[in-house]
Each structure stands twice: as C-alpha cells, then as structure tokens.
Amino acid sequence: MPARDNRRPAYISRSSLQTLLDRLVSAGYACLGPTAKDGAIQYQPINNLNQLPRGLRNDQEPGHYRLRQADDERLFAWNHGPQVLKPLCFAPQEVVWQERQTESGMSVKQSMPATKPTAVIGVRACDLAALKIQDQHFMRKDSTDPHYQARRDQLLLIGVDCAESAQTCFCASTGDGPALDGGFDIGLAELADGFLIWTASARGTPWIEELDQQPATDDQLAEMLQATENAAAGQSRHLPNEKKLTQLYQRLGHSRWLDLSKRCLSCGNCTSVCPTCFCYSYEHHTAITGDSAEVVRSWDSCFSATHSEMGSFQVRSGIDQRYRQWATHKLAGWQEQFGRSGCVGCGRCISWCPVGIDLTEEVQVILNEGSRDV
Template identity: 40%
Template sequence: MTDSPGTERAVLDREGLGALVRELRARGHTVVGPTVRDGAVVLDELDSADRLPFGWGVEHEAGRYRLRPREDGAAFAHSAGPQSWKAYLHPQRLREWTADREADGRITVRAEEPARVSYAFLGVQPCDLRAIAVQDRVLGGGAYTDEGYRSRRAGAFLVVAECTEPGATCFCVSMGTGPGAPGDAAYDLALTEVVDDGGHRFLVRAGSPAGAEVLAALPRRPADEATADAAREAVAGAATRMGRTMPETDLHALMAGTLEADRWDDVASRCLTCGNCTMVCPTCFCTSTEDVGDLTGDHAERWRRWESCFDLDFSHLPGGPVRSSGRSRYRQWLTHKLGTWHDQFGSSGCVGCGRCIVWCPVGIDITEEAAALDREWSARTLPPTAPAEPADARGRPDGRTAGP
C-alpha cells in the first residue's frame, strides 16, 4: 500500500460504502462488483452495496473452487473468481455489423456502434488492476486500437479493493502486481478493508481528481493512525501468505531457452486443450469472427467472439493447423504469456491471479510448469560440478558413519 504525496485518506463505515454505490449511480455509472451467485463470487451489476459478498470467502486449489462462510462479515476478503473485468471492457461476444438486402436489391451494411456505457468497477483487486493496464496497452494503445474497448474504458471509474486474504493459488507478489495498489497505478479510489476490535471499516484514498471528488461527497471521517496501521499490516501480511510463487529467474529468457524442453511433453500428456485457462485469464485477448444469416438470405450479421489459442482451428491455414499438437498449443500459450508478451507489449501477460490454475479441469499449475522448465534449463546450461571426494568404505567422504 503506497500513497502518492498529498493523497487524501479517509475512513468509511459500511453505510459509507453504501453511499459510495449510490453516489456512483447518481453520477450515471453502471456499478459492477462482486456478489454471490450459483456457488461462486461473480461480477454483476449492483443496485446496492448490500449485494456485495459480506461474510463470504473462498477456498480453492488447482482444479477446485468452493465458497466458505466468514465469521467477520468482510466484503472483499475473497480472491479471484471465475470472471474478470475483461468481460465488461472486452466482452465475450459483440456484433460488429449487419447487412440487409433492400427491396431494390442493393445491400446496406451498417456498422454496430459501441454501446454508450459508463462503468464503475467496485472491488477491483490489484492483480486485476494490473490486468486492465495490460489490456489498455494491447487493445487501447499502439497503432491498432479497438475503438469499442477505448470507449468502454474511457468512462470507467475504478475502485480498488486491496488484497488482505490471498488464496492458495495466488502469486501476485512474484509478478509484482499486488497485494497492494501502488501509488502510480491508474485508479480512482482504493479501499483497504479492516475488521478488528475497532469495528468494520474501510481506509480509502483517492487516486485521481474524479476519485477525490466522489470521496468528498461521501459520509466519512479523517483517517486515524490505528486504522491506517491495521490496513498497512493487513496488506503486508497478505504478501507473506501467497499460496504460489514463480521461480526467481528471468521468465522471458526461460521461455526462449526451453522451447525444446522435455517438460512440454509431460504437460501435454495432462492438458485437455479445453481453453479454460484462456477464458478465465484477465489478459488473454484473442478473438475470432463468425458470420450468420437468416433463412431468407436477406439479412446477415458479423459477430466477434473470444477465441483460444488452444483451439485446433485457431492457427488453421489452407494447409492445415500450424499448431496441430497439444504440446505445441500449450507451449504457445505459456511462452507468449510469460515470454514474448514482453517483446510485443513491454510487460508480462501474467498478473499472478491464479485463475488458470483453479479453473483447469486437471489442475495444471502455471507456477509448477515454470519451475519445472527452470530446473530442466538449469540442469542443461550449468557447468558440471566438480567430482566428489572419494568416499571411504562406510559411505562418507569425511570418514564418519553414514547418517545424521
């Protein structure tokens, strides 16, 4: 948790959180946040803060996700669920244009105008905040931009909920994306939830002029040192409780140096190439298009939809698919995510949220695969060790009896 100089800090209680939702809605925002539905913490439009998942946490492991009740009534003490904010900024399915045959036989094509919506995202975890920044570079920057994405992103008001309860598959510390929101990150408000003997409250700081304006309109009190210290300790404590870690190596170089590693065969024997990891990933951005028509032949539409590099047809060319094996498709995904993403966009494509581990049906773990590749790479590239000193008859080179 890092504050920029001059950052205003205040404390909201639960009623203040409710006032925040009302204020954002009054300003014309569609408020989206976490709520409980169908046995999971999912994102949905909120008409009230009461719909937040107060008193619910999650338990997850590789290939497993479960809700669990919490006695403290916390609203944001849950790690990443099956959805990310990508579903709103880069929707799963969008119509791009329609075409109609007129009575005189002419064809009229109408481009689909981006829907005018101003989102307010409440409860963005720091790893997902970084994922939004990654998508900003991919879809909103450079020579080729997605105008629909830019339109949806331009009006988005971001309220970060700093992580105080990492999950068993979280590794944001390894990727430098959490658990606190850095002072230079692009957000409007940052909340840190505190539940202790002093009550249930939220330390809030503004990260933009728009955030400061909203904060000034809420019932609040000045930040006290006890709350600030408790919030700081909660975030610092979360950093020490990550369930996973990436190997401490240059992942970009690791991916480039292990293209022919044996480990790819091992993971390919387990991978179902189902594409779940790409669907839940908050940074994967690949799409395809499909054209549909009605039975009259007078109306046609083109739709853009999410696509996965695990699909066999994703790399299909007239001569067949470029990546026909599961091995090649998993390798493409991992080397792009951790390696060549740097070459394209100047950062990693992984933010350490752990969703790909949780929602893999067979529990493939991206951190485990990276560590295995690192071990294999080290074994092949490090010089051989010096020969061991000859052992005596009792099995120890120092002459002592074998054993502790």
C-alpha cells in the same frame, strides 16, 4: 512497503460506503459489485451493500474453488472468483459490422455497443494490472478498437487492497499486488469496522468529497499496510523474474511439454478466466435470404483446435504445442510486445483448470531442470 500509490486515505464507516453506492445509482451508474452466486464470487448489478458477500472467504487450490463462511462482517475478504474485468470492455461475443444489400449496392455499417456509465466495486490490484495490458492491446495509438474504447471510457473503478491471498495467488512475484497500485479511480482498504478511502483520479474525486470522512489514525494506516504485507507474505507460489522467463524460448524441446499434453484437456478454461488473454476470431454470418450479413467477433483461445488453422493445415495440432504457445507467448513473447510478461499472478488458470495444472510449477520445472530435449 506494499502500498505503492501516493494514497492519502481518510476513514469512512460502512454506511458511508452505502452513501457512495446510492449516489452512483442516483447518477445513473450501473453498479457492479461482488456477490456470491452459483458458489463463486461474481460481479453482479447491486444497489445495496447487503448484496455483498459478508464474511465470505474462499479456498482455492489447483482445480479447486470453494466459498466458506467466516464469523465476521468483512465485505471484501474474499479473493477473486472466475470473473475478470475483461468482458466489460472486450465482449465475449459481439457484432462488429453489419452489411446489407440495397438498391444502390452494399451498405456496410459499424455496429457500436450501447454503453452506460458503469461503476465496478471491489476490483483487485492484479485485475487492474491486467486491464492495463488489455488497454495497451486494444487502445494502441496507431489503432484503437472502438468497441473496446466505447466501453472502457464508461468505467469507474473502485479498487480494494487484498488483505488475504488465496493459495493460488502469486501477484507479489509478478509485482502486481496485493496492494492497489494505480489504474483505479477510488481506492479502499477494509478495516474491521469500516474503510480507508482515497481518490486516485480526477474522475474519482467528486464521488468521495462529500462523504462523511474522518482523518485516518496512525493505527488505521498501520493496519492497512500490515494487511497487504500479510497477504504478500502468505503467497507460496511464484513466477521467476521476467529475464528468466525469456529462457522459455530455449526450452522449446523440453519433454515437459509432452508430459503436459497427457494431462491438459485443451479445454481453454485457463484462457477464458485469464484477465489478460485477448485472442479473438471473426465469423461472417450470412442471412438465409442472402441480402444481409453480420461480422461477429468472439473470444478465441490458443487451445482451440482451429486457432492455428491456415487453410486446411493446423500449425499447432498437438496439445503440447498449444500449451507451449500459450505459456511462451504470455510469459516471454509479451515482454517484446508490451514491455512486460502477460501474467499478473492472479492464479485463476490454476484454480479453474479442471485437471489442476499449475502454471507456476510447470514453468519452474521447464526452466530449472535444464533442457531435456525430446
């Protein structure tokens, strides 16, 4: 059974979903929804369902992403584009501290972001699983990142079951989709002529209570379940189970890492589009007057040349070492840190790799061919 949350859905028409959007806008929410922009699905500010990608599908393959128009009215039949939820809480670049010289000495001030309630419509199961991992990293009991938390507290997440999978999706093998399974406030399953809707948190409940709802019929419930089963069955890629993934540590000398380094550009696209990657770096920007400075935090990538720099020494100077670091940390090391692998099977690193490197293929070769040490 792909729907693993305790959902009790009701049926609403498409116009009722517009009513929900109107209410959120009236209540002062910034509403982000999927739109077709620059040839890809991207979350943008919306206030009308007509801005959503009606009838759009996507074709995704290694190094390939294209939108395609289908002859129907579905608003959520696409799979994710390059955007992830990550920047909504973990900003790509932000000032975290400001320092100023005063007559009495140096004043240091934390720079907190301006936030407002933000509803995100159309979030997928894999991205919610990724957000949970980001929460684990940035909101630890012993040390919470205030910038992340300030934004995270403002999010209202409206999830949608995936009724189709892209060719690059493998969330069924990681256990993170295609059906919603927690981490959201309001759930939706799109039917041919409307939606099934259910609440999944106390925060989500008031928003759907007054919508014009009808009890879901048995046929509608069956359609909802069948859709996610079909999406799971349509996935041809997979990752091995987590126990097997820890064997990557026994393949550190595998010749495939060197083979990869001849193809990989070390561009870092895969880490930028990955919803779980959380590496960052700090820079001190001092004003030309010398009396003030800012500490700026920016996304970093284990593929960047400076990421492993210690003094004047690069710990991972070769691309083979960088790819190996990324894959072994994400798939094996995270299991010790977070109790699970860091891959939710979204497949973005495959679609958006300019040379079409497929993580699932690389991992299977490295794990299955035995150790071909170099």
